[in-house]
Structure formats: structure tokens, C-alpha cells
Amino acid sequence: MTMAPTYNKPARRIRFALIIPLLAAIAWGTYASAAAIVGDPVLGASDPILGSKHDFTGLNERAGVAAMSGVAFSDYGYSCVYCHIPPEEAGANPASFGGIDGWNRYVPTLSNYQLFDSPTLDYKTRAPNPISMLCLSCHDGTMAVDMVVFKPVTFDASQDASMHMRISPNDDAESCGKCHNGQVAHDITIKMLGTDLRNDHPISMRYAGFGFEDIDFRPPDTPEGFLNGVKLYDGNVECMTCHNVHDPSRPLLLRANAEVLCFTCHTK
Numbered sequence: 001m002t003m004a005p006t007y008n009k010p011a012r013r014i015r016f017a018l019i020i021p022l023l024a025a026i027a028w029g030t031y032a033s034a035a036a037i038v039g040d041p042v043l044g045a046s047d048p049i050l051g052s053k054h055d056f057t058g059l060n061e062r063a064g065v066a067a068m069s070g071v072a073f074s075d076y077g078y079s080c081v082y083c084h085i086p087p088e089e090a091g092a093n094p095a096s097f098g099g100i101d102g103w104n105r106y107v108p109t110l111s112n113y114q115l116f117d118s119p120t121l122d123y124k125t126r127a128p129n130p131i132s133m134l135c136l137s138c139h140d141g142t143m144a145v146d147m148v149v150f151k152p153v154t155f156d157a158s159q160d161a162s163m164h165m166r167i168s169p170n171d172d173a174e175s176c177g178k179c180h181n182g183q184v185a186h187d188i189t190i191k192m193l194g195t196d197l198r199n200d201h202p203i204s205m206r207y208a209g210f211g212f213e214d215i216d217f218r219p220p221d222t223p224e225g226f227l228n229g230v231k232l233y234d235g236n237v238e239c240m241t242c243h244n245v246h247d248p249s250r251p252l253l254l255r256a257n258a259e260v261l262c263f264t265c266h267t268k
């Protein structure tokens with residue numbers, strides 16, 4: 001099975017009516033000081049991510065299939081926790097449990113990755129940065145989508161799914177491809193980037209366009225990126241540079257329309 005050696009909290013049954021004001025209070029208290037981004041279900045109640053492909057609490061219902069319930073992944077009761085640290089763990093450091101710094105997911109096996117390389121690169125990727133590791137932890141197809149470091153305190157362990165599947169087109173009990181083969185349900189193949197990233201756009205390297213450093217790249221409008229929303233992270237290109245999981249308004253969660261996206265940065 002793909003569930004990790006997890007940090008399991010003893011099942012605690014707390015009525016939701018009681019927990020909401022409590023969590024809100026904790027969240028307000030820790031929000032500003034927390035090192036990690038905390039996905040707070042109260043503050044995020046109208047976040048556009050709800051109802052999108054990354055909303056794992058709404059997925060079964062929306063897909064209209066009872067089939068996925070209990071089989072594909074555990075429904076933790078709120079969507080934020082599949083990526084973010086739950087508010088009640090705001091002070092915790094996922095890295096001490098093998099997690100990605102700042103995120104509620106485990107570090108993928110970095111030595112498996114074959115990274116993009118080419119003789120013309122100004123900057124090379126050495127290893128994915130945490131924010132791209134987050135995406136890869138599901139999209140490389142090696143770990144179950146519900147494999148989180150901290151399960152929310154409200155989750156009843158007896159509701160844990162019997163299987164925990166990965167984004168992989170394989171036809172086995174560990175893979176969403178069991179059903180997502182284009183026949184039972186839509187084909188999931190293209191959603192798995194795998195661990196060979198040589199055919200994908202390079203990530204986690206410094207943007208070569210600062211200060212006209214390389215004339216093949218436009219200088220960014222601000223240190224954080226471009227006015228059309230294309231975003232740099234500490235001056236680097238990451239998965240979230242081109243995509244925004246929090247904004248499903250464009251196809252494939254892109255930050256700019258496909259025709260202009262590449263020319264935001266590349267001059268040719």
C-alpha cells in the first residue's frame with residue numbers, strides 16, 4: 001500500500017459545531033506568525049479552489065460516482081488539508097516527519113528525478129524547491145493523493161478509505177488508472193508527469209530575465225513576476241509560475257492564456 005508511515009493522531013470525535021469557533025480562534029492567533037501557509041477551512045470557505053479538480057472533498061459527489069468513495073482516497077472533510085497544514089498544526093514543522101518544508105505532504109524521492117538539462121541553459125535545476133515538490137508529490141505518480149503528513153483533528157480514523165491510490169495510469173489497486181483508463185472514467189495518463197522531467201518545462205531555476213541578463217528573456221515587471229499574473233517564487237520558475245491551483249478560471253489552471261503564456265518570458 002502507498003500510505004506512508006504516518007503520524008497518526010488518536011481518533012478524536014469532536015462535534016463540528018464546537019470545532020469551528022475553536023479553529024477560527026486558533027487560526028487567527030497563529031495565522032500571522034506561522035512559518036508555513038495554513039489552509040484554513042473557515043477563512044477559505046469561498047476559495048475558488050473549492051469545486052475545482054483539487055477539491056478532494058467535493059470530487060466524489062461531483063463526479064456522481066459512489067465508486068470513488070472509500071476506494072480511491074480518504075475524504076478528510078476539508079479540501080485545504082491535501083496540500084496545506086491544518087490550522088491546529090500551525091506551529092508544527094512537517095520536515096521533522098519527512099514532510100515538505102511548509103506543506104502537508106511528504107518529500108518525494110528526489111533521487112528518482114531526471115531533471116531537464118540542455119547546453120543552452122543559463123541556470124540549471126539542481127533539485128525541485130518545496131513549492132514544486134508539493135505538486136510533484138501527487139503528479140509524479142509515486143505517492144497516494146491522500147498521503148498527508150497531518151490528518152485534520154476532525155477526521156475519524158474509522159472512515160479511512162480501504163485503498164489509497166496514486167495518479168498513475170497503471171491498472172492496479174494502487175493506481176487511479178484502475179478506473180481512469182478512458183473507458184470506465186477519463187484517462188489520467190497525461191496528469192502524471194512521472195519522475196522523468198526531461199520533457200517538461202524546467203523548474204526551480206532562477207529566472208534568466210532579471211536586469212536583461214539574457215536578452216532571450218523579458219525582465220519581470222516586479223521581483224514577484226509579471227502583471228498578467230505569471231509569478232516568480234524567490235526569483236525562480238516553479239510549477240506555480242505558470243499554473244495557479246487557486247484560480248481555475250482558465251483551462252489547465254494556467255495563469256495566462258496559452259497563446260501569450262510563453263512570450264510572457266521568452267522573447268522568441
Ligand code: HEC
Pocket residue numbers: 037038039040041043044045047049050054055079080081082083084131134231240245246
Ligand atoms: C492542490 C494544493 C492546494 C490546495 C488543495 C489548497 N491550496 Fe492554498 N495554496 C497552494 C499553493 C501552491 C499556494 C501558494 C501560492 C503562492 O504563494 O503564490 C497556496 C496559497 C494559499 C494561501 C496564501 C495566499 C498568499 O497569497 O500567500 C492561502 C491563505 C491558502 N492557500 C488557503 C487555502 C485554503 C483555505 C484552501 C482550502 C479551501 C487551500 N488553500 C487549498 C496550494 C493549495
Ligand code: HEC
Pocket residue numbers: 117118119120121122123124201202205206207208209230237241242261262263264265266
Ligand atoms: C516565467 C517565465 C517563463 C515562462 C512563462 C515560460 N518559460 Fe520557458 N524558460 C524560462 C526560463 C527561465 C528557462 C531557462 C532559461 C535558462 O536558464 O537558460 C526556460 C527554458 C525553456 C526551454 C529550454 C530552452 C533551452 O535552452 O534548452 C524551452 C523549450 C521553453 N522554456 C519553452 C517554453 C514554452 C513552450 C513556454 C510556454 C508554455 C514557456 N517556455 C514559458 C522561463 C519561462
Ligand code: HEC
Pocket residue numbers: 053054082083105131134135136137138139145146167187188191239240243244245251252253
Ligand atoms: C493532493 C494531490 C495533488 C497535489 C498536491 C497537486 N495536484 Fe494537481 N491534480 C491532482 C488531481 C487528482 C488532478 C485531476 C486529475 C484528473 O482530472 O485526471 C489534478 C489536476 C491538475 C491539473 C489539470 C487541471 C485540469 O483542469 O485538468 C493541473 C494543471 C495541476 N493539477 C497542477 C498542479 C500544480 C501546479 C500543483 C502544485 C501547486 C498541483 N497540481 C498539486 C492532484 C494534485
Ligand code: HEC
Pocket residue numbers: 053059062063064065067068071072073145164165166167175176177178179180184185186187
Ligand atoms: C472505482 C473507479 C474509480 C476510481 C478508483 C477512481 N475514479 Fe475518479 N472517477 C470515476 C468515474 C466513473 C468518474 C466520472 C467520469 C469521468 O469524469 O471520467 C470519475 C471522475 C473523476 C474526476 C472528475 C471529477 C470532476 O468533477 O471533474 C476526477 C478529478 C477524478 N475522478 C480523480 C480520481 C483520482 C485522483 C483517483 C485516484 C486517487 C480516482 N479518481 C479514482 C471513477 C473512479
Ligand code: HEC
Pocket residue numbers: 132135136139190191192193201202203237238239240241242243252254258261
Ligand atoms: C513554463 C510554464 C509551465 C510550467 C513551469 C509548468 N507547466 Fe504544467 N503546463 C503548462 C502548459 C502550457 C500546459 C498545457 C499544454 C501542455 O500539456 O503542454 C501544462 C499542462 C500541465 C498539466 C495537465 C496536462 C493535461 O493536458 O491535462 C499538468 C497536470 C501540469 N501541467 C502540471 C505541472 C506541474 C506539476 C509542474 C511542475 C513540475 C508544471 N506543470 C510546470 C505550463 C507549465
